[in-house]
Amino acid sequence: MLFLLALLSTLHLHHHQALGYNVDDKHPKIFSSEAAAGKSYFGYSVALYAGGEDSVLLVGAPRANSSFFPGVFEPGAVYRCSPANGSCKEWLIDVSGGKPAALSSFERQVKDGSWLGASMDLRVPQEDESTEARVAICAPRWKKETLYAPKRSYMNGMCFSSGVSRRGTSRRYFPLSKTASQTVSLMDGNNYYDHGMAEAGFSVHWPTNSRLQFALGAPGAAIWSGSSLLLTEKLWDSATDNFEATIPKILGDARFERSDYFGYAITSGQFYEPGEVLYAAGAPRSSRTRGKVFVYQFPSHKNTQLLVKDILDGEQYGEYFGSALTACDVNSDGRDDLIIGAPLWSRLSDEGRVYAYVSQGSQKSIHTYAVSEDFCLHYMSLQLHYYVT
Ligand SMILES: [Ca+2]
Numbered sequence: 001m002l003f004l005l006a007l008l009s010t011l012h013l014h015h016h017q018a019l020g021y022n023v024d025d026k027h028p029k030i031f032s033s034e035a036a037a038g039k040s041y042f043g044y045s046v047a048l049y050a051g052g053e054d055s056v057l058l059v060g061a062p063r064a065n066s067s068f069f070p071g072v073f074e075p076g077a078v079y080r081c082s083p084a085n086g087s088c089k090e091w092l093i094d095v096s097g098g099k100p101a102a103l104s105s106f107e108r109q110v111k112d113g114s115w116l117g118a119s120m121d122l123r124v125p126q127e128d129e130s131t132e133a134r135v136a137i138c139a140p141r142w143k144k145e146t147l148y149a150p151k152r153s154y155m156n157g158m159c160f161s162s163g164v165s166r167r168g169t170s171r172r173y174f175p176l177s178k179t180a181s182q183t184v185s186l187m188d189g190n191n192y193y194d195h196g197m198a199e200a201g202f203s204v205h206w207p208t209n210s211r212l213q214f215a216l217g218a219p220g221a222a223i224w225s226g227s228s229l230l231l232t233e234k235l236w237d238s239a240t241d242n243f244e245a246t247i248p249k250i251l252g253d254a255r256f257e258r259s260d261y262f263g264y265a266i267t268s269g270q271f272y273e274p275g276e277v278l279y280a281a282g283a284p285r286s287s288r289t290r291g292k293v294f295v296y297q298f299p300s301h302k303n304t305q306l307l308v309k310d311i312l313d314g315e316q317y318g319e320y321f322g323s324a325l326t327a328c329d330v331n332s333d334g335r336d337d338l339i340i341g342a343p344l345w346s347r348l349s350d351e352g353r354v355y356a357y358v359s360q361g362s363q364k365s366i367h368t369y370a371v372s373e374d375f376c377l378h379y380m381s382l383q384l385h386y387y388v389t
Pocket residue numbers: 328329330331332333334335336337358359
């Protein structure tokens with residue numbers, strides 16, 4: 001989303017006329033927060049819920065100091081902003097307390113610098129559902145610290161989910177914090193980080209058709225090969241920490257290499273068959289930094305490999321192909337299409353590029369647009385429309 005906003009602002013600076021019917025770049029409504037002033041990165045992530053009187057704009061400020069945890073250094077914060085009057089107020093999404101906050105009898109949380117609000121995604125219920133809109137919000141730099149010797153600190157990442165209108169009630173997810181999976185011993189006799197630096201929630205995506213499941217990207221997992229995982233809410237269970245996680249096996253999967261950063265961005269779509277939801281996640285440092293995007297399903301059994309359906313390749317070294325993703329049906333043929341950002345693609349100086357893969361059933365055709373062309377804004381405005389509705 002950040003990339004999309006950056007893209008739109010870039011286009012605005014170059015005085016291109018907007019083609020979108022739902023983007024008014026002449027009369028922007030500007031949201032700000034005094035509490036999040038300075039280096040809070042207010043606006044790093046955003047999610048708009050357009051629900052009549054309940055409408056709310058959620059804004060992440062991952063380097064903000066929190067009014068709820070005055071003793072914690074820059075835990076990050078999420079603000080609820082009123083689309084009607086523009087006012088913003090911090091939202092208490094993490095109700096587990098300030099510092100020191102116990103995680104268990106032998107581990108504690110380190111919320112300093114946890115980047116709460118770095119990523120978020122919102123799901124609006126479909127017409128036949130009576131549930132409310134829900135949002136997932138992540139703190140990918142959240143750490144757990146062991147209280148026994150030798151003390152260790154692991155940047156596992158934590159996420160929360162909540163109903164959009166419920167204030168102060170949320171569920172917690174720390175799926176990669178199990179002690180046994182923090183490091184792995186390999187044949188060379190050395191220990192490496194498996195989940196220990198995973199940064200789960202670096203990206204997050206809640207599919208439109210999935211009421212109780214959402215997906216995370218964890219680009220630091222498996223020696224920075226990266227990973228993605230699927231979380232299942234248990235709304236019928238009152239325990240805030242009870243969840244299921246589908247964690248695929250990445251180490252040993254030859255399709256992933258160290259430092260690929262798979263999970264840097266994540267989305268989903270019904271790309272080939274209506275009703276068949278596939279996930280797509282980027283690995284922008286794969287192929288010696290040309291980047292790849294994997295289209296896949298999560299396995300149904302634990303500790304098994306992802307079911308990869310397709311792999312899309314970047315074209316230029318260092319373009320960071322796959323670091324921003326979204327999906328929507330740009331040509332209204334009933335199949336979702338995949339839009340891939342490559343913000344460092346360069347003709348002269350990192351102009352960036354957007355690739356639109358238009359699905360033709362089992363085959364895809366590719367349309368590539370440089371960001372300076374108007375086509376791109378057209379596609380982006382379609383995406384924003386899709387996102388809001
Ligand atoms: Ca389509």
